[in-house]
Amino acid sequence: MTENYTALYEQHKKAGASFTDFGGWQMPLKYSSELAEHHAVRKAAGLFDLSHMGEVWVTGPDAAAFLDYALAGKLSAVAVGKAKYSLICDTDGGIIDDIISYRRADDKFLVVPNAGNAKVVAEALKERSAGFNVAVDDASAETSLIAVQGPAAEAILLNLVPAEQHALVTELKYYAAVEVEIGGQTLLLARTGYTGEDGFEIYVPNLDAPALWEALLDAGEGHGLVPAGLAARDSLRLEAGMPLYGNELSRHVNAYAAGLGPVVSLAKESDFVGKEALAAIKAAGVGATIGQKLVGLKGAGRRAARGHYPVLKDGTLVGEVTSGQPSPTLGYPIAMAYVDVEFAEPGTLLDVDLRGKPERFEVVSLPFYRRQK
Missing domain, CATH: 3.30.1360.120 (Probable tRNA modification gtpase trme; domain 1)
Structure with missing residues (x-):
């Protein structure tokens, strides 16, 4: 590389x-x-x-309409001067990246993708811009x-x-x-x-x-x-319970399993890439009644769970840790994990297999830490 x-x-x-x-x-x-x-x-x-x-500028008369099509959120509803967290998805509803878009003028947006995805997102936006009166300029370098x-x-x-x-x-x-x-x-x-x-x-x-x-x-x-x-x-x-692309988010994960359903605007009038797939995923109850859901885990002991460690219920595999370590602020181990929805309720006790030894964790609501305002 x-x-x-x-x-x-x-x-x-x-x-x-x-x-x-x-x-x-x-x-x-x-x-x-x-x-x-x-x-x-x-x-x-x-x-x-x-x-x-990455930093990708999207400019032109169709900038808002284009981003409504290219992203899962309704960017046309964002006021000038404001920003919106959104997702760029593939046609299957998988997450290509999570991004922040800043509206700098009626016809000007700054789209900020993650490091490893900057080129992929810029290329996807350029491909999706066909038919729209917009310019997509990758200013990352x-x-x-x-x-x-x-x-x-x-x-x-x-x-x-x-x-x-x-x-x-x-x-x-x-x-x-x-x-x-x-x-x-x-x-x-x-x-x-x-x-x-x-x-x-x-x-x-x-x-x-x-x-x-x-x-x-x-x-x-x-x-x-x-x-x-x-x-x-x-x-x-x-x-802060914030997902990291490559850990909690990937093309193999959808917004509903990741707890990012509110980011997806199925109600917006325009079509968008992945809309049909995401509508079907939501209708099926993924992340709610079937499949897996991203949860927070609080350790009962001192040992920390790490990414890819198995999550167990009564010895049966029910999920996998995506991120985990001791929390410096809270003083106990914390982790995020995808677990089967029937075990996703806060208060549920699960075990994480820490290299052959089960360690007790409790499902808790995210975020683990919220600052005092």
Whole structure:
């Protein structure tokens, strides 16, 4: 696999990061202690390089109608300045990727796919655009994405944004975006994230990413800001019950089994790719009365479940763990797993086979952690 490096690779090296391959990118796994980075995000703030994510611009008179067809959600209903979480599905209803789309104008959207899926999503959108008056422009290679996540995120941003724009930051709602000036440049600032905390994501040209990274670190001095890697990002998103493509989501999984039924807009007037299959899946009761459903699992002991570990009921296989580890915030093991629907009710006691030894887990509602607002 080709190794890709973000525009911030040298900053990570200087900071002593340990690297790992993720979606073909060399990304910082951690800088010092993943536990310390996790706790910093929960209590203060963490700085993340998300430049491996994709950025695809969809523009033109038919942009909204096109995305209504290409995605499972109703993007035409999104107000300018707002964002929407959605899915891009195949004709069988399988999930190609979960994405966030930002509406920047009536005829302009920014679609953000996951790292390993960026090219696949861009190509799928281009293929699906036939017959629509739109342009699909994959800007992933020229764009960096930096996130500031945690309770101190807003205060840190206010150190960088001109005073006359402070209200743009403080009044920005969750799943909304606005253009602000940082370091003399106009950048897109979104109040989104993947940690379960308040936070922001900033889209910046590659050339300007290192200066922005350093400016954010300077602005975060006194606020407890630390650079954070993928290890902390994974433990944070797991606590927040957020699915990870390749773990909880794939082409072999549908929205209803994954608990993402509300993301699918079967009621929208337009046809969309996968609509017929998804309507049939829903009508059959998948994720409700038949098949499997994604659930949260809380460990009764100290040992953690890991991805692909079998889930058992009275010794019989009833599911499989998709993600699992000890929760740094909560102090006990947590996991997500697909289990047969009859065992998906919160309070159900199941066992996870931890390398030959059954360990008791309880089905619980997601998310495991919800921040105090």
